[in-house]
Amino acid sequence: MSPYAGVGFEERMGTVEFRVHERAHITVDGDACRGCTTQGCVTACPAKLFVPTADGGILFNYEQCFECGTCYMVCNTAGAITWTYPEGGHGVVFGRS
Amino acid sequence: MTKVDAVVVGAGPAGSAAAIALARRGRSVVLLERGPFPGSKNMYGGVVYGRVLDGIIPRWWETMPVQRWVTRRQTMMVTPTQALTVDFRTEAWGDAPYNGATAYRPELDSWLADHAVDAGATLVCSTTATGLLRDGGRVVGVRTDRPDGDIEADVVIACDGVNSFLAKEAGLYTHTEPEHFTVGVKETLSLPRSVIEERFGVRGDHGVDIEIVGCTEGIPGGGFVYTNLDTVAVGLVLQLPALAAQSKRPEELLAGLKAHPAIAPLVEGAEIAEYSAHLIPEGGFEMMPELVADGMLVAGDAAAMCLAAGIWLEGVNFAIGSGHAAGLAAAQALDAGDATTSGLAGYRTRLESSFVLADHRKLADVPGLIMSERVQQRYPEVACNVVERIFTVDNPLPKPGFNRIALDELRRAGLRWRDVARDAVRGLRSYG
Numbered sequence: 001m002s003p004y005a006g007v008g009f010e011e012r013m014g015t016v017e018f019r020v021h022e023r024a025h026i027t028v029d030g031d032a033c034r035g036c037t038t039q040g041c042v043t044a045c046p047a048k049l050f051v052p053t054a055d056g057g058i059l060f061n062y063e064q065c066f067e068c069g070t071c072y073m074v075c076n077t078a079g080a081i082t083w084t085y086p087e088g089g090h091g092v093v094f095g096r097s
Numbered sequence: 098m099t100k101v102d103a104v105v106v107g108a109g110p111a112g113s114a115a116a117i118a119l120a121r122r123g124r125s126v127v128l129l130e131r132g133p134f135p136g137s138k139n140m141y142g143g144v145v146y147g148r149v150l151d152g153i154i155p156r157w158w159e160t161m162p163v164q165r166w167v168t169r170r171q172t173m174m175v176t177p178t179q180a181l182t183v184d185f186r187t188e189a190w191g192d193a194p195y196n197g198a199t200a201y202r203p204e205l206d207s208w209l210a211d212h213a214v215d216a217g218a219t220l221v222c223s224t225t226a227t228g229l230l231r232d233g234g235r236v237v238g239v240r241t242d243r244p245d246g247d248i249e250a251d252v253v254i255a256c257d258g259v260n261s262f263l264a265k266e267a268g269l270y271t272h273t274e275p276e277h278f279t280v281g282v283k284e285t286l287s288l289p290r291s292v293i294e295e296r297f298g299v300r301g302d303h304g305v306d307i308e309i310v311g312c313t314e315g316i317p318g319g320g321f322v323y324t325n326l327d328t329v330a331v332g333l334v335l336q337l338p339a340l341a342a343q344s345k346r347p348e349e350l351l352a353g354l355k356a357h358p359a360i361a362p363l364v365e366g367a368e369i370a371e372y373s374a375h376l377i378p379e380g381g382f383e384m385m386p387e388l389v390a391d392g393m394l395v396a397g398d399a400a401a402m403c404l405a406a407g408i409w410l411e412g413v414n415f416a417i418g419s420g421h422a423a424g425l426a427a428a429q430a431l432d433a434g435d436a437t438t439s440g441l442a443g444y445r446t447r448l449e450s451s452f453v454l455a456d457h458r459k460l461a462d463v464p465g466l467i468m469s470e471r472v473q474q475r476y477p478e479v480a481c482n483v484v485e486r487i488f489t490v491d492n493p494l495p496k497p498g499f500n501r502i503a504l505d506e507l508r509r510a511g512l513r514w515r516d517v518a519r520d521a522v523r524g525l526r527s528y529g
Contacts, residue, residue, distance in 0.1 A: 038342070040338075073376070074340070087242050088242050091138070094137055
């Protein structure tokens with residue numbers, strides 16, 4: 001197997017620079033997520049930031065966010081995901097993309 | 098509070114082009130960038146077409162940070178086990194004024210922003226515009242996340258990208274259906290320069306761009322592979338609702354493309370240098386917002402100016418074209434002392450008379466056609482099967498005629514003549 005095929009997700013995300021701010025720029029309403037049958041964000045978020053929990057909710061981490069907007073665009077529960085840009089100078093920093 | 102003639106939000110290609118136009122006409126301009134440097138938030142699917150810069154930066158090709166000049170262009174239709182490729186190359190694209198180039202967006206966008214600064218614009222990085230300043234219905238500036246960071250301006254030009262919160266706040270978008278958006282995911286893969294040149298059949302600073310259809314497992318979208326100097330980029334664009342409605346994650350779908358028999362030999366042994374993702378507005382003319390508000394213009398991805406028309410996949414040139422037109426229209430409005438909606442109406446006129454809206458108008462029907470199930474899956478399958486049968490020598494049987502093969506394969510794919518004819522007419526109307 002060629003080396004890249006075996007790249008784990010953490011290693012993949014390890015190639016990206018993130019200047020993490022202490023304030024989360026995305027908030028998720030857990031109650032709304034528990035009632036959501038599709039949870040499209042879990043599959044679609046390229047950074048795999050949304051993880052389903054045993055009780056049907058969503059566990060969420062904002063730190064390695066590409067700031068793409070996929071999550072709120074695929075979210076079909078109004079108000080479940082509140083999305084803004086991170087503070088200036090923070091968040092993802094691409095170098096060779 | 099800072100007060101300037103114009104504030105441009107976003108130092109991507111649209112914003113920098115707008116700032117260049119305004120600053121060169123003597124206007125005070127603040128160019129806001131939320132990233133630590135221009136381009137730090139940006140990635141793309143491969144090729145910059147630079148001719149739009151001819152009138153803005155003479156002999157741009159001498160200084161633009163280019164990875165490779167694209168002299169070989171392939172369109173590939175694939176099924177899981179087949180690939181049919183149209184492979185075109187020309188030396189003409191390897192000399193000035195060139196055609197397409199691959200580049201790293203952080204370098205490209207920083208270069209263009211430097212030109213805005215040279216023209217006299219004030220570039221302010223690490224600063225997020227958090228909202229619009231209003232006076233009644235009129236836009237009079239932006240709020241930022243800096244202490245006392247409000248900036249008052251006679252004109253605001255929103256070049257704040259595909260998610261454009263400013264255009265939405267101004268009420269310029271009446272509809273933003275997720276069907277009109279794809280997410281692009283990309284791996285930048287390290288390979289020695291000599292290996293890239295050997296595998297892709299190019300030399301020196303020449304490069305290759307490959308666009309692929311049929312590689313997204315039924316999700317409307319497509320794939321791409323292109324060469325940088327010592328990296329190869331491989332990526333997918335995936336329509337949002339269809340991606341969210343199935344169970345494979347983007348990086349798993351991308352692994353599928355990299356394992357395809359036509360692609361695997363190109364990227365074998367390469368190590369990931371950077372993973373990236375970004376939204377793309379693919380709806381074209383159909384999803385464009387109002388472009389002008391009282392005191393405000395919108396350009397680039399913020400105005401859905403990306404052209405996703407199948408054989409033509411362009412964005413940076415449309416951003417530069419629309420941004421520059423916005424800067425010129427704003428300068429004209431400021432000269433006339435009228436930055437109201439009617440004073441700024443020249444922006445739309447300029448776009449209509451340039452490639453920006455001419456191309457989008459002409460190709461308005463294409464995104465829908467390209468994203469259809471037939472173009473995405475059935476036609477690649479039929480084309481590959483037809484060619485496979487034409488070139489399969491199955492003696493002792495005699496060779497069948499092309500017509501017979503084509504009819505067989507259309508039927509086998511469950512295609513109806515009526516639909517094929519309709520798609521052909523639709524395509525001819527747009528491309529013809």
